[in-house]
Amino acid sequence: MQSVTVTVNGQQYQRQIEPRLLLSDFIRHELRLTGTHVGCEHGVCGACTILLDGNAVRSCLLFAVQVEGCEITTVEGLAPDPEVLHPLQQAFWEAHGLQCGFCTAGILMTLIPFLEENPNPDEPQIRAAISGNLCRCTGYQHIVDAVKIAAEKTRAEHA
Amino acid sequence: MKPAPFSYFAPESLNAALELAAEHGYDAKLLAGGQSLVPAMNFRLVQPTVLIDLNQVDELAYVRETEQRGLRIGAMTRQRSVECDPLVAEVCPLLAEVMPHIAHPQIRNRGTIGGSLVHSDPAAELPVVAVALDATLTVRSNSGQRRVPALDFFQSLFTVDVAAGEMLVEVEFPPWSARTGYAFQEVARRHGDYALVGAAALVTLGEDGLCERARLVFLNVGDVPMEARHAAGMLRGQRLTEELIEEALNVAAEEEIDPVADIHATVAYQRHLARVLGRRCLQEAEARAQQIVEGR
Structure with missing residues (x-):
């Protein structure tokens, strides 16, 4: 198990994880942010796209241990409040x-x-x-x- | 669709990475952008017991001009950085032209130039550019380094001249004559998908408007980039008429490529595409060279 600390939608999270845990699964299962969807899990469909330090990337092609110290934005981070859409x-x-x-x-x-x-x-x-x-x-x-x-x-x- | 377990290392310097590579040898895989390796691990086609993540090795991410006005690019430079770098567009326009053809923006944000070269997918664009431009690849281990010409680097399907414990650290693109035009074209069923066939061409014109030097390399019609050397040789010292280009491409498409039929395209169709794309590329490259000659 390895420790990872990451900021997602402005909030800091720390978790103990296996190195083989995909970032997409980390976001969905560890952080319970299920707005990021998982389609093909091999980088073709784009459903799991997130922003990593401002750049659009496939979260199924990253391991969660790789984003130590990074800033991530998921779809949950777009709308300013529950009543107002981006x-x-x-x-x-x-x-x-x-x-x-x-x-x-x-x-x-x-x-x-x-x-x-x-x-x-x-x-x-x-x-x-x-x-x-x-x-x-x-x-x-x-x-x-x-x-x-x-x-x-x-x-x-x-x- | 989940990778098998592995031990994870994220060295912060090239030396530390090379030490780890030497220590773990064949058990280790080097992780660059991960846009080909991670899918393969998700499918469990690849199950390394040790993963050495190079993404913290900042010293391998750079684009520099050489004294001879060529380019040196560090292996961990993101494809998106190469695509957007004005120095690349100025010094190595063929490379700049090719970058948007590689997969999708999200992939290029993460994928690296070195990762694509080492992966050596026959349908990948960067190996073709490396061969077309006579690039030299620098391979390093903790006991030294060697420089390998692109033509020797790509050995066969997904196989390059990099041994366990070694790492590609840099690719150098030498300068071409100022009177050189370039072109790259490919045909893919969907934008960003693997191309059925692609071609890269370079044409250098003499002051007299005759072809001084030509290069023609094809993508995805063989295990490695397929250089049409005889076809290019037929063009040297000649005016590039339609008839001559047609004649050269007959040689290229019938004798100098090695296509294999698959569900996407028959051999005959791949040869047809090679002929059409080769002609378009040579004509576009010549037109660009002509503009440079006339601009003087």
């Missing part, structure tokens, strides 16, 4: 950007740094950005619409 979540709600919702957390976490780096993306850029996230319900069209709405609103707020 602007990106709000846009997904408005554009019907999800059906079953299994892929949504991973897609949101992929898009947060993407929109920060690229506040005015065109459609090919949006599609390239979410190319590493599989959605089997929507056919992606409404997801792309949601990203456009979110980008527009964010730009309007900053204008």
Whole structure:
């Protein structure tokens, strides 16, 4: 067993874990943050995407022992309070950007740094950005619409 | 889908990592970005008893220009850092052009240049770039280091010239002549997925507009990057007409690659793709070289 201390959504956690514990399982089973979903567990589906020190990464391709001292954001860290959605979540709600919702957390976490780096993306850029996230319900069209709405609103707020 | 148990070490210096690698030999696996190794461990295709995590070895993450205007890149440099580095775009534009083709942004945030080179997947882009650009790879152990040309480094399927106890620490891309154009293209069913076939080309033009030097390397049509040496040789000293390129690609696609049929593509289709992508790459590389020549 090995000790790991990590900050998740602003809160510090310390746990004793086996080195082979995947970060995705650590987040879900040890921290009980089940918003991060586990799909393929080999880095293909993108459902488990989280932010590690601000970068979107697959949590199923990291061991929890590797994130000692790191800052992690999961989907639970997006909404400012239980009654108010993050602007990106709000846009997904408005554009019907999800059906079953299994892929949504991973897609949101992929898009947060993407929109920060690229506040005015065109459609090919949006599609390239979410190319590493599989959605089997929507056919992606409404997801792309949601990203456009979110980008527009964010730009309007900053204008 | 859970890895088998292992002992975990996270050394903070290259020397400490090499000591651990020497001590544990074949029992140990070196963990770089983990974007290929961890899936293999999750499937239990790989079950190392010792895992040496290199992610704390900061001294292996760098991009530097050499005195000859080439590039040296540390093995633990993230693919995303290489992709976004203006020095890479300036000094080694082929490498910059290839980076977005590697998997997805989330993978490149974590994946490293050294990890991809050592993994040596026949469908990976970086080994092809290393061979195309005549890169030299530096392999180190706790008893010394050696430099290996890319052409010798990739030995066969998932096999490179790195022994137990050794580690790839750096890749060096030498400069090419200023009048060199480059191109990379691949065909994949889905964006970011493994390519069915890909090609990289470099064309150096002389002052007279004739081809001084050419390089053509294919991806995923053999166990290792497939260099079409005879085809490239046919172009030397010549004007790159459509007929000549077609003739060279017949040689490349029929004699110089070694495709194997799988569920994604027949051998005939892979040869067809090699021909089409090879032609497009050579023409694009020549056009870029032409722009440089005319810009003077």
